[in-house]
Amino acid sequence: MAEQGRVITYTDAGVEALREEMRRDPSIVYIGQGIGPRGGNFRQSRGLWKEFGDERLRDTGICELGATGVAIGAAMAGSRAIVDEVFLDFALEAITQIVQQAANICYMSNGKIKAPVLVRGAMGAVRNAGAHHSHTFYNWFANTPGLKVVVPATPYDVKGLFKTALRDPGPVMFIEHKFLYNTKGAVPTEEYLIPFGEARIVRPGSDVTIIATSRMVELTAKAGALLEKEGISAEIIDPRTIVPLDRAAITNSIKKTGRLAAIDESPSTCSFAAEVLAIAAEECFDSLKTPPKRICSLPVPNPFSPVLENQMIPSVERIASEIRALVKK
Amino acid sequence: MTEAIAEQKDLALLLDYYRRMLELRLFELKVQELYRNARLPGFVHLYVGEEASGVGVCANLKPEDLIFSTHRGHGHAIAKGVPAKVALAELWGKTTGCSGGRGGSMHMYAPEYGFMGTNGIVGAPIPLATGGALSAKLRKSGQVVVGFFGDGAVNSGSFHEAVNMGSVWDLPIIYVCENNLYATEMAFSRATKNTSVASRAAAYGLPGVVVDGQDVLAVHRAAKEAIDRARSGGGPTLIECKTYRYVGHHEGDPGTDYRTKDEVEQWKKNDPIKRAAKVLLEAGLADEKKLKEVEAEVVQLMEDAVTFAENSPEPLASSVTDHVF
Ligand SMILES: Cc1ncc(C[n+]2csc(CCOP(=O)(O)OP(=O)(O)O)c2C)c(N)n1
Ligand SMILES: [Mg+2]
Numbered sequence: 001m002a003e004q005g006r007v008i009t010y011t012d013a014g015v016e017a018l019r020e021e022m023r024r025d026p027s028i029v030y031i032g033q034g035i036g037p038r039g040g041n042f043r044q045s046r047g048l049w050k051e052f053g054d055e056r057l058r059d060t061g062i063c064e065l066g067a068t069g070v071a072i073g074a075a076m077a078g079s080r081a082i083v084d085e086v087f088l089d090f091a092l093e094a095i096t097q098i099v100q101q102a103a104n105i106c107y108m109s110n111g112k113i114k115a116p117v118l119v120r121g122a123m124g125a126v127r128n129a130g131a132h133h134s135h136t137f138y139n140w141f142a143n144t145p146g147l148k149v150v151v152p153a154t155p156y157d158v159k160g161l162f163k164t165a166l167r168d169p170g171p172v173m174f175i176e177h178k179f180l181y182n183t184k185g186a187v188p189t190e191e192y193l194i195p196f197g198e199a200r201i202v203r204p205g206s207d208v209t210i211i212a213t214s215r216m217v218e219l220t221a222k223a224g225a226l227l228e229k230e231g232i233s234a235e236i237i238d239p240r241t242i243v244p245l246d247r248a249a250i251t252n253s254i255k256k257t258g259r260l261a262a263i264d265e266s267p268s269t270c271s272f273a274a275e276v277l278a279i280a281a282e283e284c285f286d287s288l289k290t291p292p293k294r295i296c297s298l299p300v301p302n303p304f305s306p307v308l309e310n311q312m313i314p315s316v317e318r319i320a321s322e323i324r325a326l327v328k329k
Numbered sequence: 330m331t332e333a334i335a336e337q338k339d340l341a342l343l344l345d346y347y348r349r350m351l352e353l354r355l356f357e358l359k360v361q362e363l364y365r366n367a368r369l370p371g372f373v374h375l376y377v378g379e380e381a382s383g384v385g386v387c388a389n390l391k392p393e394d395l396i397f398s399t400h401r402g403h404g405h406a407i408a409k410g411v412p413a414k415v416a417l418a419e420l421w422g423k424t425t426g427c428s429g430g431r432g433g434s435m436h437m438y439a440p441e442y443g444f445m446g447t448n449g450i451v452g453a454p455i456p457l458a459t460g461g462a463l464s465a466k467l468r469k470s471g472q473v474v475v476g477f478f479g480d481g482a483v484n485s486g487s488f489h490e491a492v493n494m495g496s497v498w499d500l501p502i503i504y505v506c507e508n509n510l511y512a513t514e515m516a517f518s519r520a521t522k523n524t525s526v527a528s529r530a531a532a533y534g535l536p537g538v539v540v541d542g543q544d545v546l547a548v549h550r551a552a553k554e555a556i557d558r559a560r561s562g563g564g565p566t567l568i569e570c571k572t573y574r575y576v577g578h579h580e581g582d583p584g585t586d587y588r589t590k591d592e593v594e595q596w597k598k599n600d601p602i603k604r605a606a607k608v609l610l611e612a613g614l615a616d617e618k619k620l621k622e623v624e625a626e627v628v629q630l631m632e633d634a635v636t637f638a639e640n641s642p643e644p645l646a647s648s649v650t651d652h653v654f
Contacts, residue, residue, distance in 0.1 A: 038514045038586070061484035061520030062451045062512055093452075093485070128370040128422070130433040132449025300653050303644075304433030305422035306370050311646040 017162035032084030068094035088121030103146030134302035160194030197244035205235035376404035381601035385548025402447030452487030481512025542570030
């Protein structure tokens, strides 16, 4: 299915989903910096302002805390809101509104108030932007009850998951990866939605299960292709949504292969990779033939120097060599 | 001191200021060239057009005074005394850079020159600078602190919270807003209905002044008065420098989608370096030959900086985990 359709960028897949959903649902308002006439710092809202205008595309000054609170409040009061933090790093300015207000409101109001808000931001390292613009803390939100967390890795997934997110009672953290914005992939012209909590098998395999998210999916797939040539068959799984999580896809695979690695651009401590290993320990302990492995960024702020940043973040070579060692154990 | 004598005294500083502004300008143009030729990694926001602000303020500071800067901070770093070659080496990701190559454009730190950092987070330096001033006051160090920020930052909560604290605690700080009319593509008048930054001072009960940010002596006078007051315990000041960036928001942004060519040209006519040169020539404080000499020296300084940075070593990959704590 994913192989059919036109080839478009990750960015454009998101724009398409937004356009279709904003046409379908007139209650959607989109708030953020530079998302109006400019069409988004990453071109992630290109063309939308022309169609929907200032009324529904609300450009703001630099005020993430306020803008995010406004979006959440609008959502509580009956609109559906998207707030674009642009860089996920800037969601930190707004985190009290996300974690204290949006995440808690449904539960605390005994289910009476929903906040159908989508918080959008792009994470990860790209072009040596340095520590302030490269964070990968999607896992923090997964540790906050009340937030759904989406981390699409392909144009196909961006579009299908965006559309689901814009119909979800929310709140949803929709976390893209800056590095992926210019990547291309096939996206069908006809409408489709991808349900939350459904993993994608990136490649089937029998020797080792590898769980990867976001940009790491692509690097892991490359490592998987290298390993295939050496006779190591890796099953690569992209959960696509961290909350809700497709635990069955992960555990079924581990039970089949008996080996596990989790690849993560976040550092390993309290990471999503750590969660995957915990699930394996709890649910697949007897199936594991070798100790599972986290392959993560080193625990340092993203250095500017390309030499240092390349050392920090898992590379195709590092993933391949660690998997090799794991399988040979 | 009569007006005339004061003016004479200021004029005596102008050649030095001219040179300093030229340093900032030629540094940025060199960075632009290197960046466009894909020699430098990362991304950069250049200070071209805004030099009078950084120079007019920093020239009145002592080496031990502190400044906290922004994403557009190379000029502030050099104005505070960070050698051009050390700044350039940082932009090149080399070990000889002020952050050893770990920081890059938006994370340059040189406390040895009282330079407490550029910053990738808009608004963040304002509370940090306020904290620096609180510490100076508590330690009775006699230091004055300057927090630089753009017009974009004044609509953030950080500005409101920090300036209010600086004022209520009478801290030795100068808040310098470099109002270049745009935050990325967002015109200040689209972001707020009160486009006078200086008038916001009234909300916090501190003096607010507007200056022509393209006139280095005007900036100098406003800064000197504020710095002297802060140093003598008279509390903070908010200075709004009206200025303009000739270049795009960052290298890669042509800067023409949201501004007219005419607007950019008008501002270029009011260039702070050209204006300083004109005054120097008219007042007979320098002749064409002298100005050319100064320029040649600064050009050489930048060439030396390139040689230094280019030939400096890259960090060792194995050092990646150093300095986390
Ligand atoms: C908290 C935060 N939000 C957004 C950004 C993205 N950003 C970087 S610079 C900038 C514009 C800043 O404008 P201004 O403060 O006027 O400074 P100028 O660029 O004009 O010098 C924006 C929005 C950021 N770095 N930090
Ligand atoms: Mg500005």
